Amino acid sequence: MAELRREPIERRWVVITKNPPRGPADYVPYKPPYQLQEPIGACPFCPGQEGMTPPEVFSLNEEGKGWSVRVIPNKFPFFHIEGEFDRRPEGMYDTMKAVGAHEIVVEAPEHDQSLATMDPRHIERILDAYQARFIDLKKDVRIEQLLILKNYPGIFNRHPHSHLLAMPIVPRTIDDEIWGTMDYYKRKERCIFCDIIKEELSMKKRVVLETPHFLVFCPFASRYPFETWIIPKGHSPDFHTATREMTGELSALIQSLFACFRKLLADPPYSLVFHTSPLQHRFHQDEYHWHIEIRLRIGLREGFEWATGFFVNPTPPEDAAAYLREVR
Amino acid sequence: MAELRREPIERRWVVITKNPPRGPADYVPYKPPYQLQEPIGACPFCPGQEGMTPPEVFSLNEEGKGWSVRVIPNKFPFFHIEGEFDRRPEGMYDTMKAVGAHEIVVEAPEHDQSLATMDPRHIERILDAYQARFIDLKKDVRIEQLLILKNYPGIFNRHPHSHLLAMPIVPRTIDDEIWGTMDYYKRKERCIFCDIIKEELSMKKRVVLETPHFLVFCPFASRYPFETWIIPKGHSPDFHTATREMTGELSALIQSLFACFRKLLADPPYSLVFHTSPLQHRFHQDEYHWHIEIRLRIGLREGFEWATGFFVNPTPPEDAAAYLREVR
Numbered sequence: 001m002a003e004l005r006r007e008p009i010e011r012r013w014v015v016i017t018k019n020p021p022r023g024p025a026d027y028v029p030y031k032p033p034y035q036l037q038e039p040i041g042a043c044p045f046c047p048g049q050e051g052m053t054p055p056e057v058f059s060l061n062e063e064g065k066g067w068s069v070r071v072i073p074n075k076f077p078f079f080h081i082e083g084e085f086d087r088r089p090e091g092m093y094d095t096m097k098a099v100g101a102h103e104i105v106v107e108a109p110e111h112d113q114s115l116a117t118m119d120p121r122h123i124e125r126i127l128d129a130y131q132a133r134f135i136d137l138k139k140d141v142r143i144e145q146l147l148i149l150k151n152y153p154g155i156f157n158r159h160p161h162s163h164l165l166a167m168p169i170v171p172r173t174i175d176d177e178i179w180g181t182m183d184y185y186k187r188k189e190r191c192i193f194c195d196i197i198k199e200e201l202s203m204k205k206r207v208v209l210e211t212p213h214f215l216v217f218c219p220f221a222s223r224y225p226f227e228t229w230i231i232p233k234g235h236s237p238d239f240h241t242a243t244r245e246m247t248g249e250l251s252a253l254i255q256s257l258f259a260c261f262r263k264l265l266a267d268p269p270y271s272l273v274f275h276t277s278p279l280q281h282r283f284h285q286d287e288y289h290w291h292i293e294i295r296l297r298i299g300l301r302e303g304f305e306w307a308t309g310f311f312v313n314p315t316p317p318e319d320a321a322a323y324l325r326e327v328r
Numbered sequence: 329m330a331e332l333r334r335e336p337i338e339r340r341w342v343v344i345t346k347n348p349p350r351g352p353a354d355y356v357p358y359k360p361p362y363q364l365q366e367p368i369g370a371c372p373f374c375p376g377q378e379g380m381t382p383p384e385v386f387s388l389n390e391e392g393k394g395w396s397v398r399v400i401p402n403k404f405p406f407f408h409i410e411g412e413f414d415r416r417p418e419g420m421y422d423t424m425k426a427v428g429a430h431e432i433v434v435e436a437p438e439h440d441q442s443l444a445t446m447d448p449r450h451i452e453r454i455l456d457a458y459q460a461r462f463i464d465l466k467k468d469v470r471i472e473q474l475l476i477l478k479n480y481p482g483i484f485n486r487h488p489h490s491h492l493l494a495m496p497i498v499p500r501t502i503d504d505e506i507w508g509t510m511d512y513y514k515r516k517e518r519c520i521f522c523d524i525i526k527e528e529l530s531m532k533k534r535v536v537l538e539t540p541h542f543l544v545f546c547p548f549a550s551r552y553p554f555e556t557w558i559i560p561k562g563h564s565p566d567f568h569t570a571t572r573e574m575t576g577e578l579s580a581l582i583q584s585l586f587a588c589f590r591k592l593l594a595d596p597p598y599s600l601v602f603h604t605s606p607l608q609h610r611f612h613q614d615e616y617h618w619h620i621e622i623r624l625r626i627g628l629r630e631g632f633e634w635a636t637g638f639f640v641n642p643t644p645p646e647d648a649a650a651y652l653r654e655v656r
Contacts, residue, residue: 007549009508009520014549015640022553022642024651027626028594078632078640092527093548151631165636172637180337192337199420220421221335221342225350266356273635295634298355302630303479304406306623307601308493309500312343312406314350323352 001080002098004169013169015078015098038158045070045106045159057103058133060125068122069129070106071164077102079167085142099142101166105129111159114152116258116267123251130164130274131247134240137166138279145170146240148274162272170278177275181287193289194235206317208260208324211253213246218317218324225299225315226265226324228257231291237277239290256328261296264327269297329408330426332497341497343406343426366486373434373487385431386461388453396450397457398434399492405430407495413470427470429494433457439487442480444586444595446488451579458492458602459575462568465494466607473498474568476602490600498606505603509615521617522563534645536588536652539581541574546645546652553627553643554593554652556585559619565605567618584656589624592655597625 002017044052047066058071073081079100087096107126108118115123134146143166150162170178184192200206200217208216208228216230230253232246242250261268276290301312330345372380375394386399401409407428415424435454436446443451462474471494478490498506512520528534528545536544536556544558558581560574570578589596604618629640 005549007547007551008524009512010504011508012549012551013638014551015638016550016644017640017642018644021644021647022627023647024592026642027553027596027624030594030596030626090548091531092523147636149631149635155629155631163632167636169638171635173635176338176637180339184337195420196336203419219335220418221333221340222344223335223340223342225355264352266358268355268358271631271634293635296355297630298358299350301483302625303477303483303599304491306599307477307499307501307621308475308495309504310341310343310497312345314345314354316344316346316349319349319351 001083002078004096004098006094008093012172017076017078019076039156043111043157043159045104045157045161046111047109053104058129058136060129066109068109069125071129071133072104072106074102074104074163079165085168098168100168101137101140101143101164103133103164103166105133105148105162105164107160107162113160114258114262114267115160115254116262118255120252120255123254124248126162127242127247127251131240131242133164134276137164138240140166141280142168144168144280145174145278146276147171147174150272152270152272173273174275174278178278178288181289185287191235191287191289193231193291197231197233206321208257208321209253209328211249213249214253216253216257218321220317222313222315222317222320223305223311224295225313226261226296226320227313227317228294228320228324229291230254230257230294231289235286236290237285237288239274239276257294257324260324260327264323265296265298271295271297329411330406332424332426334422336421340500345404345406347404367484371439371485371487373432373485373489374439375437381432386457386464388457394437396437397453399457399461400432400434402430402432402491407493413496426496428496429465429468429471429492431461431492431494433461433476433490433492435488435490441488442586442590442595443488443582444590446583448580448583451582452576454490455570455575455579459568459570461492462604465492466568468494469608470496472496472608473502473606474604475499475502478600480598480600501601502603502606506606506616509617513615519563519615519617521559521619525559525561534649536585536649537581537656539577541577542581544581544585546649548645550641550643550645550648551633551639552623553641554589554624554648555641555645556622556648556652557619558582558585558622559617563614564618565613565616567602567604570618585622585652588652588655592651593624593626599623599625 002015005014042049054073056070056072059067060069062068079098079102081101083097085096085099145167147165181192197215206218215233218228272294274292277288305311330343333342370377382401384398384400387395388397390396407426407430409429411425413424413427473495475493509520525543534546543561546556600622602620605616633639
């Protein structure tokens with residue numbers, strides 16, 4: 001079972017997985033990340049291969065056609081649904097079991113689809129599946145944070161899929177945002193995300209597209225070239241409460257945005273994450289604002305980022321937004 | 329000139345470089361990072377090509393043989409030595425000019441050397457150059473933090489080199505460590521790094537090697553497979569005050585450690601950073617403890633890391649340390 005260890009100085013949590021532990025042979029020869037990867041043998045995410053995965057926890061089915069979206073437990077989870085935390089010291093350090101859940105959302109039966117090429121009505125089904133899993137998993141009081149993460153292409157399998165992580169700890173990215181929004185709220189009695197939306201709509205130069213309920217923009221201090229956020233214009237802390245009207249609109253917008261990326265940057269690799277309110281902290285209703293962050297995996301300067309915790313971006317967000325608007 | 333922009337929620341600083349700004353054509357086709365890169369045409373870091381770089385700010389020379397280590401300003405710096413900060417608002421946001429310095433340390437005349445293959449006496453010369461530049465740059469009161477970063481292989485040129493960054497802001501990685509060490513000091517009146525050294529020396533299982541002045545170990549909550557730290561055993565906040573006896577010992581130790589990595593993991597790509605005390609905060613004398621952090625660029629899970637700010641490591645540090653001890 002995976003173990004959570006707390007780094008004693010900065011107090012970050014690290015998941016140490018041991019199932020099985022990886023040694024030098026697993027890293028040689030060095031493989032660059034985000035090259036197209038194919039599983040050895042049949043793809044376990046393709047229709048007909050369902051026996052290769054753990055039993056599904058959720059699926060959406062089309063009459064006479066089988067499943068269209070399928071959710072399964074990850075065979076090699078970072079967080080495990082069974083067991084107790086067993087918090088304990090190890091010398092001067094802190095450790096506990098990695099309790100939570102780690103599910104894979106198989107986004108479509110087709111092996112070669114992507115968000116840029118899918119029918120928006122199909123993307124809506126994926127969002128439906130996310131929401132259904134959120135509503136189910138949030139009943140578990142051990143879970144502090146639900147998070148959706150998609151890597152494209154996948155690291156071990158290019159069949160379109162995303163990760164649904166149910167974590168016993170609010171991750172640092174969300175925690176830092178909450179700290180910032182609460183501090184801002186104290187001074188202004190306004191949500192900082194709502195203020196950013198108004199600022200971007202009035203300045204216009206970093207806006208990529210706008211729909212009745214959503215704004216797509218490149219943030220002022222974009223950490224990465226073509227970093228893009230999708231945010232609901234109305235204040236809303238939780239993704240899983242988005243209405244059907246909103247998820248329908250969001251689906252069309254996602255397809256259209258990723259079609260732009262594909263056209264402009266030759267189908268670039270990317271990661272996408274949903275930031276939504278922690279589950280057990282109901283006091284964030286006024287301050288937190290769910291959104292989607294997108295990082296293209298191009299022009300990486302990860303040595304500098306790792307070393308300093310700050311970022312160098314050679315593409316100003318005003319330029320990025322203009323390129324994306326032009327290519328639509 | 330590069331611009332520093334403050335992300336308004338988490339308040340991280342981002343360097344936006346515009347010299348020239350990069351557009352879509354610069355990112356297509358997608359190139360994986362840390363593939364061996366060669367400059368187009370002659371290597372500007374090789375002897376005889378000195379005219380291709382800005383004039384050197386420092387060099388070490390061997391009689392009758394020319395330079396052995398050479399320090400030059402970066403042609404495309406993240407931080408610029410000339411100019412004023414010009415702090416100002418931009419709508420609701422904050423921005424200033426990226427004032428500081430960004431130098432390249434050309435570590436050797438030979439194009440194909442690495443820390444694993446160099447003579448330790450040559451590594452000592454590189455450390456001497458770092459210290460000399462630190463002592464010179466710290467006179468500039470605008471500079472809050474000096475940082476040495478090495479990426480192997482280099483992103484744009486494999487000729488052995490490292491970056492020396494003089495920054496007007498204490499980067500988040502150092503700032504988070506200082507926050508943690510000060511909090512620990514308040515409770516215990518001891519340096520947390522000193523306590524970690526004692527703990528690791530008594531537990532032994534994560535120790536890679538030990539010399540009279542230094543400990544090399546894989547930290548308890550290693551974020552990355554084979555993450556390794558080099559730390560002076562005696563309390564010392566500043567790298568640039570290390571004695572000649574210490575830098576001599578450190579040079580041999582660096583060569584020996586990187587020879588282990590090379591043997592065990594087939595010459596893996598890595599990043600290495602020196603964490604040393606901020607310059608203008610003299611109150612950290614008791615709390616901060618300089619050290620070197622090494623991250624091998626293998627088995628990357630950067631989507632998860634980017635999305636959550638925490639880490640998944642499939643190689644427990646006890647295993648990593650054992651593998652490294654065995655291969656010596």
